[in-house]
């Protein structure tokens with residue numbers, strides 16, 4: 001079953017990795033450049049890893065990058081799998097299970113997201129304080145493996161208070177302005193309507209996207225400490241006159257990548 005597939009992928013990767021990684025990173029749309037900062041890098045295309053799905057979306061390289069970042073042994077996903085591509089949530093979160101099997105203790109998840117909070121501007125970085133799952137499903141549906149985690153995992157502190165504090169302090173030291181807020185996951189691939197964005201605001205959402213929540217649920221189930229950072233790439237539907245376009249997502253990520261890189265590296269260093 002699942003357990004076998006996870007072990008098989010991890011066995012393959014262990015052969016290629018000189019030492020177990022301690023920190024996992026998932027790099028979102030336009031944010032994959034962080035993987036280029038990894039030293040002594042070993043790059044492993046997803047298609048080489050037994051059991052891995054193969055990624056399809058433009059702007060996503062689709063490989064694991066293993067190596068040293070700020071003195072820490074890390075493994076980064078350059079490109080992730082999205083539910084809207086047609087993968088099951090088990091497939092979307094398979095790499096997290098594999099990273100756990102490899103030994104990661106912390107996971108840093110990043111994404112590009114639409115700003116819902118009226119105070120936000122494109123290019124802002126947001127530390128995720130909590131999430132709302134509007135996917136209508138959950139990656140843990142199905143048989144539970146008690147060796148990984150409990151049937152009914154607690155989500156009180158899905159995003160580690162300690163790591164959020166550490167990230168805020170790192171941002172302050174660097175003079176990088178960061179927001180903090182609630183990330184709402186929708187399936188996509190269509191963007192929301194203006195009415196849906198008003199609903200999300202009423203529900204307490206600050207940013208909206210199409211990823212992250214499944215990976216975080218699986219990570220927390222497995223006892224991994226999580227830090228989430230959104231790059232607010234655009235304001236959500238109805239907040240400006242402009243229609244939404246994926247090019248804007250990638251362009252904004254490009255513009256803020258220097259601050260993004262500095263922040264993540266400072267957090268990893270700590």
Ligand code: 6GU
Pocket residue numbers: 112113114115186188190191192208209210233234235236237244249
């Ligand atoms: Cl406005 N919505 C969603 N669901 N994902 C996004 C986005 C908006 N902007 C970037 N990613």
